[in-house]
Amino acid sequence: MLFQNLLIDDKERIRYIIISRESKLNALNKATLAELHNAITDAFSSPAVGGIIITGAGQKAFVAGADIAEFVELDAGGGRMLAQQGQTTVFDLIENGNKPVIAAVNGFALGGGLELAMACHIRIASDNAKMGLPEVTLGLIPGYGGTQRLTSLVGKGKALEMILTADMITAAEAHQYGLVNHVVSQEELLTKAEEILNKMLLRAPLALAAAIKAVNAGTRNGVNGFETEVEEFGKCFGTADFKEGVSAFLAKRKADFKGN
Template identity: 55%
Template sequence: MQIENIQFEQEGTIMYITINREKYLNALNKKTILELNHVLSLCESDDSIRVLIITGSGDKAFVAGADIKEFASFNRREGTELSRFGHELLFDKIATYTKPVIAAINGYALGGGLELALAAQIRIASNNAKMGQPEVTLGVIPGYGGTQRLTQLVGKGKAMELILTGEMISANEALKIGMVNYVVSQEDLMLKAIEIANKIAANSPRAVRKSIQAINATYGNIGLLKEIELFGSCFGTEEFQEGVTAFLEKRKPNF
């Protein structure tokens, strides 16, 4: 596969993966998801890699969401397939990955970008980071695991507030509610990620893998399947058309 949208490099036991679409605030499009899936598959079979660190290029965004232009005209069936595609190839793959994935959140993590971070086993944010699930402003719901994984991390009440208002929160607020593990300066972000990665890499790979499996066993996939269905049902509606049109026209939607 020709890799265009991500950069990856191994140093010691750590694989560094950078989503490299800085011009588009590292927004996730279909090609980027496919490329990430490809690299994750390569890393999974390489025993020399113990931990993965994912971040975004530049200092503005980790991932500022999905590439809305790609699905602005989708109908219900296409919207459902979009969600299922993302779940299977990337978000569920990371959540159930056999090696720990650390998300180094270096700026905006919105929509699918926050969902990518939520799927990781550990999250570290720089103090300039902003996080949120603004999908309701587009006439849809989080479709890449946000309704489930955010609730698991921060509790039902706070997840309801964040998803229903669509508001962004600061890195310090995210730390306070348990969305991220640490908040550090921009300069120290990768240093903190590497520190944690090295601690993990020094442990038994088998025990680390089994620990991830055991913790994940607490959570079923019924909610994720319902999310896919409900996400798809939002597509093709008048509210969806108004939401994405307003976004692309850079104005507030009129619901």
């Protein structure tokens, strides 16, 4: 699969999806979002891929926002359609995926870039990262899930402060607020992301998918997360990986999970 705005690199069972528009600070335009949908869908469906690392090309930016030039001709209906399509085809797709997705945040993660990172299951930031949701400076609000995911991650008060002031925060502040899981040097960023993802890839793939689904259920209005947990817990007992995991535990050996 060939892309104009993405670079795809497989490293054993890890698939790198690298947003490559350095001259635009990796801004998300419609074409890039469409490519992200295709790349992520392919990774989730590929048996050879165990997990995904999303990052931006270069060291200046992860993604410095949406491509604002594409907003100029939109009216209220067009804006709603833009947000709905982006949320459904990319951001919700990532969050609800059946494989772990880690955002390796290098440099600026603003607007849609921070929303992309927040849709991922884990966020690792380099120490030069700057994050923020500056949409109100354009007369807009975050439209790719930013108001919801930021609130879930850092709490209502801090989310409102960040969104209403449009201020950027440092990587250290993001870690303090719970927005990112780890902060490392630029040189260590991808190594740390791989370290965490490789640890996950030693676990049972179907159990990883079930855990993602159960955790997400706890943030859904009208969904009982406890019931989802019970249902997914029960399903795990019907998998070959469960039998392998128990057998390996009792035999005091490493489990060899096959994802079935």
